[in-house]
Amino acid sequence: MSQALLEGVKFDANGLVCTIAQDAQTLRVLMVAWMNAEALQKTAETGFAHYYSRSRKKQWMKGEESGHTQKVCELRLDCDGDAVVMLIEQAGGIACHTGRESCFYRVWRDGAWQTADAVLKSETEIYGKPHG
């Protein structure tokens, strides 16, 4: 399985592929993150979204700290093979580390990036402390 899975994907110079998590029910785009080959394999094998953190330089399972895991319903690859879309079920209805449903909570309106979504749960509630 791994070979066929990875062969289709064009990882970039850093060995990463851009991945979009989209809510399987509402189709809202919840977040964008990066996967290395291992994270993609783990995602396909376990059915739960795994990413690669460029700042922490490690692979991680989404929700491992927060409990906000992402169950993968469908994995799609684009024409160039350099981007992945996942339809997911978002545990807790919160994808963003700020405690919002989606990371895309700022809208360009009237000449400013305006926050358009409420915080559903504070970072302290989610992580026990503000998230670094």
Place this chain on the structure above:
Amino acid sequence: MSQALLEGVKFDANGLVCTIAQDAQTLRVLMVAWMNAEALQKTAETGFAHYYSRSRKKQWMKGEESGHTQKVCELRLDCDGDAVVMLIEQAGGIACHTGRESCFYRVWRDGAWQTADAVLKSETEIYGKPHG
């Protein structure tokens, strides 16, 4: 306007930001591409999606050759400021250079990336020749 627009965005080491085009009606993710500061400004100013081509090393308006322009209904920015989601109206119902509705036409199923979407219009019909 430009200053506020660009200030919120964290362009990467190459001066680019990852951008997702999502159909404003169906919410299907149609494509992922990159914008430099100029492309983002042009997009906000004109209301039509502009991108930066990493292979051709130039800014371009989506649809300038194919006619498959993208009218932008909403621009959103994520928590880290390094990804943009656009809700768009896709002219011709075709976003992909292969003549499909979406670039994400391959689904991971039964151990293979399977093509799940039909070509709506051939590349020759769109571009007058196969698209390089």
